[in-house]
Amino acid sequence: MTALRGAVLLYTNGYALSVENTKVIAAMQTFESGRIDVGFVMLALGILFLACGVATLVQAQKRSIVVRPAVAALAVTGVCLLAVSWTTNLQLMLPKPVL
Known part of the structure; x- marks a missing residue:
């Protein structure tokens, strides 16, 4: 705002x-x-980020190419989002003005 x-x-x-x-x-x-529940969104984004990061890491390992740090950061971000969604029991409520 x-x-x-x-x-x-x-x-x-x-x-x-x-x-x-x-x-x-x-x-x-x-x-x-009011508030909006973003727990499931964080879970979905965490799964997506982790899957993309791991898939890219596996492809890079098969091709024997150097992995960019952004790929590892994508996987770590996915793990962090999954951890936050797990610790909040998929019920992370944010006020609407924050979004």
């Missing part, structure tokens, strides 16, 4: 925007309130 606010300030020459319509304020509060 900070980048968006900065863009608004640049576009409006330093003026801030404000809303006075109660329906618009209610819609904004509804949008910003």
Whole structure:
């Protein structure tokens, strides 16, 4: 949101925007309130990242080529995402404004 606010300030020459319509304020509060469960998304991304990293490592080993550090980082990121999703029991709740 900070980048968006900065863009608004640049576009409006330093003026801030404000809303006075109660329906618009209610819609904004509804949008910003609440939480979203991202546990299953983290699990799916962890599996995908780990599978891609391991597959690339296996191909590189078969072809006897040098592996880039990004490939190992992809596999490690997958392991980290799987660990976080496992420790939170697939119920990691994030507030909507964070997303």
